[in-house]
Amino acid sequence: MxxxxxxxxxxxxxxxxxxxxxxxxxxxxRPVEWIDIVWGDNSYTEMELPDGFKGKSYPVPNCVAIDNNGDTVSNMEIFVYAPDGNIVVVENDRFATENTGVYKICYSIEYKELSYIKTINVNVVDTCDELFYNVSDKIDSEVVTGTNVILYEGDFGGGLGDLTVDCQVLFDGENYAIQDFGGEKYFVVKDSGVYTLSYTVTDFVGNEKIQTFDITATESLVPIMSEVPLALKNRVGDIVKLPVVNAKLYSDGQGYLVPVKVYYDDVEITNTMSYTAETVGMHTVKYVAESIFDSNYKTEKVYSVEVVDHNDFEKYDGTYHYLDNYITTNDLDHFFVNGIMMMSVKEGKERGEISFASKVNVNFIEFDFSVIVGKGDFEGVRFNLVDTRNAEETVELYFAKNNETKQTDVYINGENVYSLKYLFGDGASELSSIKARLNIADNTLTNFENIVFGNVKTYLNGKKFLGFTSGNVYITMSIEGVSGENQVSLTSIAGMNVTDSDLDIAAPVRIEDSRFNAILYAEINEEITLPFMNCYDFYDENIDVALNITSPSRTSVHSGSITDDYKFTVTEYGTYVFSYVVSDSNYNSDTIYGTINVVDRIAPTITVDNIDAELTVGEKITLPKPVVSDNLEEELSVFVYVIGDNFMATMINLKDYTYTFNKAGNYTIRYVVSDKAMNTVWVEFSVTCR
CATH class of the missing domain: 1.20.5 (Single alpha-helices involved in coiled-coils or other helix-helix interfaces)
Incomplete structure (x- = not known):
């Protein structure tokens, strides 16, 4: 103790x-044993500080005093010495550099008996490269009212250290509003007159250069309307839905939305914005926007659309290919060799293109193409992805041959983002193939093994990339810079293998949906929601989605087409089997299976009559039989135990429910009942034997 x-x-x-x-x-x-002054400026390293300039000022770099515990020590003093040794005044964290030579910035810290001094040298000069700014050649000097002028960044340089550029737009001597869309700055020309772009370039020490650029705007008499993304080839019987476009007209500084009329073969279809492709041959789709002030002034966008019959066998190499109904070409021949589609630019042309009329779902923007060995006399292959409802939402992908590095450079909207370590078309077997996929979920361009080439940051026009609004794109593929023999094969596009079949053999494919789960668990009487199965088909927009559900008792819960999520209540225990059958108009189909496991989580009930709490040693009693029930009509497991003071349990023989108490003590009699799902319940009685 x-x-x-x-x-x-x-x-x-x-x-x-x-x-x-x-x-x-x-x-x-721990006691402070030493103090150090460390570099704390993220703009430059200590060794990379730019020179100062005579007659300007210089910012004092940030330094931090830290002790051996890692704590910041305050009360640091800063002194600046001119080349002649005199102290220079520091104001607003800058000091004047009136003379050339080396200025010394001294950082001093004292703490009790400890002290430390750090010195940084800044060289001041009186000459440097002249600042300059070259306005981007993408900006036109003459525009009309209604134009959105994007303020593309130009080239700039010179001066000392990092440069900053500020842009202002002046109209009638006053600042004109600059707008921002997705990080891209632009202004809208509302009035006729001269708009002055004023660019101010400032370097690290305060040198400035102002460059101006005048844009002359004249009032447009006709409305402004963008290009219309259309599928230029239709099949007989297709019901074609056209995109809606806007037109705008500015007058006296006011903007007016102008109605746009749409015609198919000179028949107005503005009310329906659709037509039925009934007659084989060439047809005309026309968008017309008339001035609201004078109908003689109007803007027209006219497009030639070909309607084809899939039973037409007079195609190209003498045989019919189903894919021919969905492509148009310009200065390019296409043909099939051993079932593989080949493309070649026409003789004497430097480029040729092939356009696919199918609306490609954004979840299936991918392609696999190869260059035929010995026929690679061209600069590269380009893909343009255009939103089906908004032509401004365009992304350009370019795969360029780099003969110097023997690599293939990958470009997104003109920016080199990646280099493949081989030169496609050089005969390196499968390495001649390029597989690429645009992942709309994270805006990355990858290969089929998900190696990232780069990120899509903007549209081709420079505006921030915010996806494709309509959810679909048109794809155009072109061979560029042809100088001799050229031949490219296309193995797959938009999730579909390219074949020479004369039939539609492409089944619809499911669009991933996080709500879909092939294995579900539920409780009895729970409402289940099976999501609608969104699908995509390269050849067919009319996809039927049928849902079949069978209960555990093999009765049909539902069988037939659905157009939305399907909800129902599970009323049986066991496994429900469901299947989605997705099919196109040519009877190509795919089936997706799933199960719903309805689990019994309801425990049985048990009722037992009372048992005498006081017994004597040697007394034999007959225990009451329990009354048990369950929510399901199934066999239940019943056990009865007698548990003594030493926690030893004895199981009662359920034939006669008798037990003899041969030893004095306290006992627990426990009745236990379980169902097949192992839901268990029990009751207990306390008995004292004397």
Missing amino acids: KKTIKYVLCFILLLAITAVFPIALAESA
Whole structure:
């Protein structure tokens, strides 16, 4: 007992010492042994500081004093010495550089008996490269009212250190509003007159260069309307839905939306914005926007659309290919060799293109193409992805041959983002193939193994990329810079293998949906929602989605087409089987299966009559039989145990429910009942035997 008291007293004393002198026990409170002044400016390293300029000022770089505990030490003083040794005044963290030579910036810290000084040298010169700014050649000097002028960044340089550029737009001598869309700055020309772009370039030490550029705007008499993305080839019987476009007209500084009329073969279809492709041959789709002030002034966009019959066998190489109904070409021949589609630019042309009339779902923007060995006399292959409802939403992908590095450079909207370590078309077997996929979920361009080439940051026009609004794109593929023999094969596009089949053999494919789960669990009487199965088909927009559900008792819960999520209540225990059958108009189909496991989580019930609480040693009793029930009509498992003081349990023979108490003590009699799902319940009685 004395030893225990001694240990307790020592512990109390230790707590008291800790409370009074916490610094002696804390790891973080070691005495300050040294202080260092470290570089703290993220703009430059100490060795990369730019020169100063005579007659300007220079910012004092940020430094931080830190002790051996990692804590910041305050009260640091800063002194600046001119080349002649005199102290220079520091105001607003800058100092004047009136003369050339080396200025010394001294950082001094004192703490108790410790001190430290750090010196940084800044060289000041009186000459440097002249600042310049070259306005981007993408900006036109003459525009009409209604134009959105994007303020593309030009080239700039010179000066000392990092440069900043500020742009202002002036109209009638006053600042004109600059707008921002997705990080891209632009302004809208509302009035005729001269708009002045004023660019101010400033370097690290305050040197400035102002460059101006005038844009002359004249009032447009006709509305402004963008290009319309259309599928230029239709099949007989297709019901074609056309995109809606806007037109705008500016007059006296006011903007007016102008109605756009749409015609198919000179028949107005503005009310329906659709037509049925009934007659084989060339047809005309026309968008017309008339001035609201004078109908003689109007803007027209006219497009030639070909309607084809899939039973027409007079195609190209003498045989019919189903794919021919969905492509148009310009200065390019296409043909099939051993079932593989080949493309070649027409002789004497430097480029040729092939356009696919199918609306490609944004989840299936991918392609696999190869260059035929010995026929690669061209610069590269380009893909243009255009939103089906908005032509401004365009992304350009370019795969360019780099003969110097023997690599293939990958470009997104003109920016080199990646280099493949081989030159496609050089005969390196499968390495001649390029597989690429645009992942709309994270805006990355990858290969089929998900190696990232780069990120899509903007549209081709420079505006920030925010996806494709309509959810679909048209794809155009072109061979560029042809100088001799050229031949490219296309193995797959938009998730579909390219074949020479004369039939539609492409089944619809499911669009991934996070709500879909092939294995579900539910409780009885729970409402289940099976999501609608969104699908995509290269050849067919009319996809039927049928849902079949069978209960555990093999009765049909639902069988037939659905157009939305399907909800129902599970009323049977066991496994429901469901299947989606997706099919196109040519009877190509795919089936997706799933199960719903309805689990019994309801425990049985048990009722037992009372048992005498007082018994005598040697007494044999007959225990009451339990009354059990369950929500399901199934066999239940019943057990009865007698548990003594030593926790040893004895199972009762359920044939006669008898038990003899041969030893005095306290007992627990436990009745336990379980169903097949292992839901279990029990009741207990306490008995004393004397």
